[in-house]
Amino acid sequence: MALNYKSRRRLSLLVLLVGLPLYVAASLWVISLFDRPPFLLEIVVYVTLGVLWALPFKAVFKGVGKADPDAPPDDTG
Structure with missing residues (x-):
């Protein structure tokens, strides 16, 4: 299933703002379990x-x- 441009932008923002900090915290927690x-x-x-x-x-x-590749062309020229 291909995501459109707007969905990819929103999902990437969610991944960076929520997912990445959670991943960092989980990684640090797992590393701290070992010597x-x-x-x-x-x-x-x-x-x-x-x-x-x-x-x-x-x-x-x-x-x-x-x-955005799906946006209409800008004809302001």
């Missing part, structure tokens, strides 16, 4: 988690920063 790993391993874990959150939402974020 502190060596510094380099900890960096690798945080970088990996920082990239993994965006993969499922790649289609939602694609093209959101561009002009």
